Amino acid sequence: MTYKTHMLSTFIVGELVAVYSDIIDTKEKAIGFFIALLFGSLFPDIDEEKSKISKMLPSFVSRSLNKLSHRGFTHNILGISFFFVLSYFGLSMISPDKAVVITLGFMTGVISHVFGDMVTYSGVPLIPGLQNIKIPIFGNFKVGTSGETKVYLFFSFVQIFLISYFLYGRVI
């Protein structure tokens, strides 16, 4: 998925988490949650030189992370677990009261990203050593093709319906 499709699809998941979980109960927590969510939606692609997140990070950070193979550690179960531990315990030391909400946002972003890559043609090596996992919804489109444009449009409509639902209590 391109970064735009990752951000849009993850934002939709994040909206549902934010609305239906009761731990995001202040404006500050909601802002922290959504910033962490969008950061997490791009984060696994730090293993790719030309990705949006690599361009956003300082070059000395991205250059060292780009040495990882693409859709490797940052897209598998070990990497996801590592990010969770690092995020939760790191944040607990800095800001204990916001650690849960920010970790929830970040990990929702990371997991949505990996799930998003699973619906593409290449799939994701979620479990190291095993075959790439592909989920055959949306026809396993190739990244950046017209197949992805259709998926982006689909999520755009879902977003419109959700806004309508949140504002007026009905889909249309």
Ligand SMILES: [Zn+2]
């Ligand atoms: Zn990815």
